Amino acid sequence: MAREKVLFLTGRLAEPRLRRVLEGVGELPFDWEIRQLGVKVAALLTTEIVERRLGPVDGAARAVLPGRFRGDLARLERTFGIPFVRGPDDLVDLPEWLGRPGGPPDLSEHDTTLFVEIVEAPQLSVGAIVERARRLARRGADVIDLGCLPGTPFPHLEEAVAALKAEGLRVSVDSGDPEELRRAQRAGADFLLSLTEHTLGIAFEGEAVPVLIPATPGDLASLERAVERLGREGRPFLADPVLDPIHMGFARSLMRYATLRERHPDVEILMGLGNLTELTDADTPGMTMALLGFASELGIRHILTVEVSPHCRRQVEEVDIARRILHRARREGTLPQRIHPGLLCLRDRRPFPLSPAEIEEEARAVRDPNFRIQVAEDGIHVYNRAGHHVATDPFALFPRLGVEHDAPHAFYLGVELARAEIAWKLGKRYVQDEPLRWGVAVDEEPAADPHAFAPAGTTLRRRREED
Numbered sequence: 001m002a003r004e005k006v007l008f009l010t011g012r013l014a015e016p017r018l019r020r021v022l023e024g025v026g027e028l029p030f031d032w033e034i035r036q037l038g039v040k041v042a043a044l045l046t047t048e049i050v051e052r053r054l055g056p057v058d059g060a061a062r063a064v065l066p067g068r069f070r071g072d073l074a075r076l077e078r079t080f081g082i083p084f085v086r087g088p089d090d091l092v093d094l095p096e097w098l099g100r101p102g103g104p105p106d107l108s109e110h111d112t113t114l115f116v117e118i119v120e121a122p123q124l125s126v127g128a129i130v131e132r133a134r135r136l137a138r139r140g141a142d143v144i145d146l147g148c149l150p151g152t153p154f155p156h157l158e159e160a161v162a163a164l165k166a167e168g169l170r171v172s173v174d175s176g177d178p179e180e181l182r183r184a185q186r187a188g189a190d191f192l193l194s195l196t197e198h199t200l201g202i203a204f205e206g207e208a209v210p211v212l213i214p215a216t217p218g219d220l221a222s223l224e225r226a227v228e229r230l231g232r233e234g235r236p237f238l239a240d241p242v243l244d245p246i247h248m249g250f251a252r253s254l255m256r257y258a259t260l261r262e263r264h265p266d267v268e269i270l271m272g273l274g275n276l277t278e279l280t281d282a283d284t285p286g287m288t289m290a291l292l293g294f295a296s297e298l299g300i301r302h303i304l305t306v307e308v309s310p311h312c313r314r315q316v317e318e319v320d321i322a323r324r325i326l327h328r329a330r331r332e333g334t335l336p337q338r339i340h341p342g343l344l345c346l347r348d349r350r351p352f353p354l355s356p357a358e359i360e361e362e363a364r365a366v367r368d369p370n371f372r373i374q375v376a377e378d379g380i381h382v383y384n385r386a387g388h389h390v391a392t393d394p395f396a397l398f399p400r401l402g403v404e405h406d407a408p409h410a411f412y413l414g415v416e417l418a419r420a421e422i423a424w425k426l427g428k429r430y431v432q433d434e435p436l437r438w439g440v441a442v443d444e445e446p447a448a449d450p451h452a453f454a455p456a457g458t459t460l461r462r463r464r465e466e467d
Helices: 015-025 047-053 073-080 091-097 126-139 157-166 178-187 200-205 220-233 250-263 284-298 315-332 356-365 394-400 407-426
Strands: 005-010 031-036 060-065 084-086 113-118 143-147 170-174 191-195 209-212 270-272 302-306 372-376 379-384 387-391
Touching: 005 015, 015 031, 015 091, 047 073, 060 073, 073 084, 113 126, 113 315, 126 143, 126 157, 126 315, 143 157, 143 191, 157 170, 157 178, 170 178, 178 191, 178 200, 191 200, 200 209, 200 220, 209 220, 220 250, 250 284, 284 315, 302 315, 356 372, 356 379, 356 387, 372 407, 379 394, 379 407, 387 394, 394 407
Parallel strands: 005 031, 005 060, 060 084, 113 143, 113 302, 143 170, 170 191, 191 209, 270 302
Antiparallel strands: 372 379, 379 387
């Protein structure tokens, strides 16, 4: 049977490196051919250029375009009659991408329910609670948890529950006051946090699903007694052994979750993250993934989180992407690697696509005045036809670039060199004219157009090399 052929489309500067990468991959299940389409930089390819210059595609099964190609794939497929797909943004990622030629894995599925607590609910108006809940739901919350405050009246508890239910949201109420839990039960809350063996009777007063906790901190036996009672009654419930802060019983609390799962393999368990994320001065994405990985192994399918401390302001997004990555990895029987970069916020797995020698090779091929900026292990590289400069401090580069009397040009280069310095120091992937990628650590906003102020000759993307 004849092997299929795949066309790889590129520009002049990238062609030699693309060939080296493909030759270095080893045996592939298809034959390949490189089509160099006459532009210097592959990212400058447009739909029209591909249509004019690609030529016959007889015998090709599909064509692979650079990841930064922004043209119309559907139009190219209609023109040539074969599928067109985007490859990775950087050639260094091509070998890995060839293992997933259909693109990134599907992360639409997960099996974890995310509770998000509004801790100061008694102090907010019903309108403010509803607006906060809408935002949390858009970000990934499945259940809105109304946190009650000791000694703080919550006269509008029933009204708040009704308003959230009218929005189509599931609601839990968390209180140490039995009377508040009874009010939440009567108001139609979906879950009650947190009942003990001493307040278990409230669970039988309505349909809300109780979340059970130890009667005293760390008392797993009391939690198990409550679990066994509701189990005998055939009532649904969640059990939470309670995660403790570091140096306040953290390790023992992890053991309680493992012990509960071992003794009760079919019980639904909830784990709250706040005692670790909120009470530890460390970035939360790694903690979140580690805790959800622990939960994934134990079959814990209910997570409670909170966003009180400013350093925890993206907890909802972190839990949401972690549960999706872990679900995919567990289903495929793989490690949670190379599935999605959302939790690689500070550093990237492959921050430097090119070695200094490869950048030097590209720099020697440049024949125009446009500045290219790249980052490698040895620092920041800036080059055009006038020279190639390398430094770890952007201030050391500025006097060599000849733009001190060109304010817009200098401003553009200052912005890009600042990004490059951050990327070099942290070990992040830098791409000229694009914002640094911070995963779920930042709100996604439309990137500013770097060419709104940049003069001619500043950046490659200003000049479209169609002829």
